[in-house]
Amino acid sequence: LFSSRFVGINASDINYSAGRYDASVKPPFDIGFExxxxxxxxxxxxxxxxxxxxxxxYVKAGSFAEYTVVPAKQAVPLPSVKPEFLTLMVSGATAYISLKELGELSEGKKVLVTAAAGGTGQFAVQLAKKAKxxxxxxxxxxxxxGFLKSIGCDRTINYKTENVESVLRKDYPEGVDVVYESIGGKMFDLALNSLATKGRLIVIGFIAGYQNPTGLQPIKAxxxxxxxxxxxASIRGFFLNHYLSEYKMALKHLLKMYExxxxxxxxxxxxxxxxGKFTGLESVFRxxxxxxxxxxxxxxxVxxxxxVNSKL
Structure with a gap:
């Protein structure tokens, strides 16, 4: 039995609550992953x-709770209770395993990370830099x-003030070797067009469509x-549940890197x-x-x- 101090928010929370991962699960049911x-x-x-x-x-469905029962095999001992460790459980592990298994990274390769300042993007940027x-x-x-530059990103593109397609065409006319994509829709199309010869497009999500009834945004299929x-070129999908055999090794490596x-x-x-600050279960929605x-x-x-006495 654990007393939770910090819980993580993931883009897939909406997919899970909408029944897209397991259609057999019917409301009411607990949500949250870590x-x-x-x-x-x-x-x-x-x-x-x-x-x-x-x-x-711990990683377990139903983590949005002040107290939760978790099988021992799904728990990971930590040196202290810090929110930074939480960032590694799903987001960090996703970036590490997907790039290791699908990215084929090597020195000098050009890697484009969409939503790079997000929970998973921050790790994709750093791990790609570690691979030179x-x-x-x-x-x-x-x-x-500014945050991306502080963690080593070589070129940042603010899509609110710059045209991503134009920047990529001008600065990277031969294309990019790897795209780490989590947005979907128009960004997916743009990412596909930006690939170099033998380039790899790694899809870890498509958040732009998650709030739609279908969970999807149209692409030029x-x-x-x-x-x-x-x-x-190739497109490679990644879903963490399919790589659980790699999980503990990845997490151990990430924890050592952080420490x-x-x-x-x-x-x-x-x-x-x-x-203000996300405090208490009632702030999960915000x-x-x-x-x-x-x-x-x-x-x-959160x-x-x-x-805190939960209002739920």
């Missing part, structure tokens, strides 16, 4: 590995652009086969949102809206103080 907190009670099978009061992180790639990141504000053939100071884990508590408005820099996290 948390960081402390052990408050132990079952017999967990007592050998954990102690009461120990800091832990040239990294381009799209974002929606100069503030986000009729020209897709010809475009892939012409460039010997060495080799990885920035930006957390956004919504301090600058109109109603936090999800904040993400879909594109306001966040880094991973959105704090659950011990003194």
């Amino acid at each position: 948390g960081v907190g402390e052990v408050v009670a132990l079952g017999l099978s967990a007592s050998a590995d954990y102690t009461v009061g120990q800091a832990v992180a 790639c040239h990294v381009i990141g799209t974002c929606s504000s100069d503030e986000k652009g 009729e020209s897709l086969p010809a475009k892939l053939l012409k460039k010997s 060495r100071g080799d990885l920035a884990c930006e957390v956004d508590f919504g301090d600058m949102s109109p109603e 936090a999800v809206d904040y993400m879909y408005m594109g306001k966040n820099i880094g991973k959105i996290v 704090e659950l103080p011990h003194s």
Whole structure:
């Protein structure tokens, strides 16, 4: 039994609550995917590995709760209860495993990351830089652009003030080797067109369509086969649940990177949102809206103080 102190907000929260991951799940059901907190009670099978009061992180459906029961195998011991560790559980692991398994990164490759200042994008940027790639990141504000530069992004594109397609055509006429894509719709089409010969488009999401009834935004699919053939390019989808065998190794590596100071884990508590910091379960709804408005820099996290009495 864990007492949760921090829970993470993910774009897929809307997909899960809409039944797109498991149509057999009917309301009411618990949502949320990840948390960081402390052990408050132990079952017999967990007592050998954990102690009461120990800091832990966990990935489990239904994490939007002040207290939650988690199988020991789904928990990860931590040195302390810090929100930065939460950023690694889904977002960091997604970036690490997808780039390792699908990216084929090497020195000098050009990598375009869309939504680069978001929860997962921040890690895609840093990991690509660790691989000595040239990294381009799209974002929606100069503030986000400044953050991206601080974590090593070579070229930032504020799509509110610059035309992404024009910038890519001018600055990267031969195309980019890898696109790390999470937006969908028009950005997907643009990303596909920007690929170099033998380029790879990694799709980890399509947030632009998640709030639609179908969960999708239209793309120019009729020209897709010809475009892939012409460039010997590929599109590679990534869903974390299909790579669980790689998860613990990835998380161990990311935790070591963070503890060495080799990885920035930006957390956004919504301090600058109109109603203030995301505190308590009742603020989860605001936090999800904040993400879909594109306001966040880094991973959105909700704090659950011990003194909070949930209004849900």
